[in-house]
Amino acid sequence: MDHQEKDITLWDIENENVITALEDFIEDWKVSHNSDLEEYLRSYTIYFKSDDATKEAIRLVLSYAKELMDGKRTTVDFYENKIWELSDGRRVRMAHYFERSSADLMRGIISGEK
DSSP states (O other): OOOOOOOEEEOOSOHHHHHHHHHHHHHHHHHHOOOOHHHHHHTOHHHHHSOHHHHHHHHHHHHHHHHHHTTSOSSOOOSSOOOEEOTTSOEEEOOHHHHHHHHHHHHHHHHTOO
16 A cells, blocks of 8 residues: 555744734735735745745745635635645644634635725
């Protein structure tokens, strides 16, 4: 049997930085109606000051939010236990508190909450 389940580990990142980046990205989008993630990250100080793992987390989480902003997703399909696949193939999840926080923030994109 060659099939081997990939372990899912807790994401070793600066969770607060990811949530702050998501909040800021959403607020910026509400004002500018611009969801250009690359443009946003080029000028986002927290991104540049973060370690590599947190940078990847910010990019993945904000990319998910961008899909909501652009109408490529119509629902936030997680609340807890969202599994993210990293560039190196590892599978990770955020701590539940931060998962719920990010899911709630993303639901605000869909509902148009200010």
